[in-house]
Amino acid sequence: MIASAPAKIILTGEHAVVYGQPAIALPVSSLRARVEIEPSKDGFRLLVHDLRQTVHYVQHTTKDALVSPLQRVISLTLDAVNRPLPEVTMHLRSDIPIASGLGSGAAIATAVSRGIAAAVGVTLDSDSLNQIVFEAEKFHHGTPSGVDNTVIVYERPVYFIRGKPIENIKIAVPFYLVIADTGQPSPTRLSVADVRELVNNEPDHYGTVVERIGSITVAARALIERGDLIGLGKALNQNHIYLRDLTVSSEELDYLVEAALEAGALGAKLSGGGRGGNMIALTTHEHAVEIAEKLQTAGATRVIITEISQ
Ligand code: PMV
Numbered sequence: 001m002i003a004s005a006p007a008k009i010i011l012t013g014e015h016a017v018v019y020g021q022p023a024i025a026l027p028v029s030s031l032r033a034r035v036e037i038e039p040s041k042d043g044f045r046l047l048v049h050d051l052r053q054t055v056h057y058v059q060h061t062t063k064d065a066l067v068s069p070l071q072r073v074i075s076l077t078l079d080a081v082n083r084p085l086p087e088v089t090m091h092l093r094s095d096i097p098i099a100s101g102l103g104s105g106a107a108i109a110t111a112v113s114r115g116i117a118a119a120v121g122v123t124l125d126s127d128s129l130n131q132i133v134f135e136a137e138k139f140h141h142g143t144p145s146g147v148d149n150t151v152i153v154y155e156r157p158v159y160f161i162r163g164k165p166i167e168n169i170k171i172a173v174p175f176y177l178v179i180a181d182t183g184q185p186s187p188t189r190l191s192v193a194d195v196r197e198l199v200n201n202e203p204d205h206y207g208t209v210v211e212r213i214g215s216i217t218v219a220a221r222a223l224i225e226r227g228d229l230i231g232l233g234k235a236l237n238q239n240h241i242y243l244r245d246l247t248v249s250s251e252e253l254d255y256l257v258e259a260a261l262e263a264g265a266l267g268a269k270l271s272g273g274g275r276g277g278n279m280i281a282l283t284t285h286e287h288a289v290e291i292a293e294k295l296q297t298a299g300a301t302r303v304i305i306t307e308i309s310q
Helices: 069-081 104-119 126-141 147-154 188-201 203-226 229-245 251-262 285-297
Strands: 002-012 023-039 045-048 053-055 088-094 158-160 175-181 267-271 278-283 302-308
Touching (some): 002 203, 002 278, 023 203, 045 069, 053 069, 069 104, 069 126, 088 104, 104 126, 126 147, 126 188, 147 158, 175 251, 175 285, 229 251, 229 278, 251 267, 251 278, 251 285, 278 285
Parallel strands (some): 045 088
Antiparallel strands (some): 002 023, 023 088, 023 158, 045 053, 175 302, 267 278
């Protein structure tokens, strides 16, 4: 038995989404967290192979004693399905780099929750699963907007506004994104806290930046729905400039963004929490491989090409 969940990228609107502005997020289905489940004779174990760790869980552990996000996921899932802990060994493996803005934490939580539900013979509905993964995200991020868990659980392009029902996006013309990793970790909790300080201390300036990023997302949605990739590229470039203003870019991210544009990308920006992690470059099928190669030459530690279509 296998359960899984995809990675994600944020196309536009990261950070501003924390303040009620919209964001567009897309699943990256080729990168996944997977849980394999096998029966066990000696109770429950979750083996986290990439970290060489074992997560144990004792039924009836009081909630205060649940220390790790994965234990929290297990506990919330058992509550939601109303079943005892299954006697299984779960093997967790993930292709998604950790702390790089690709939603590794939310994807792992989603795969584990689906795996527990499958092991007790229940299919969790997406709304309940989304709630569980959101709770787990609070462990990683403190005050997450909910965009990561939503795009990962529903695995479709979303136009997301905090606290509002998800809106779907119609992708008129398929496009390609080259996702390139700086190799530096992206400390989302820290960058979100730093942006909060800026917005609190200088609301006139940074409040306006946040609103302008929101307007870019509104425009980006219309451009995607019209199939205007040139316009979308310009919107991504502008979004990156505002993210720099919010101090969440880095030398490495700026360098890769420049390299992508020089290689002919229609637009490029950092994606996710920033300060490290990944950037994305918008392109078409014909130019994707060339841009990926240029980004690798420019120092990207990992490059992924993904097609975005309906
Ligand atoms: O998890 P990351 O690094 O993709 O960042 C999530 C996006 C933020 O807007 C920076 C934070 C949030 O909670 O939405």
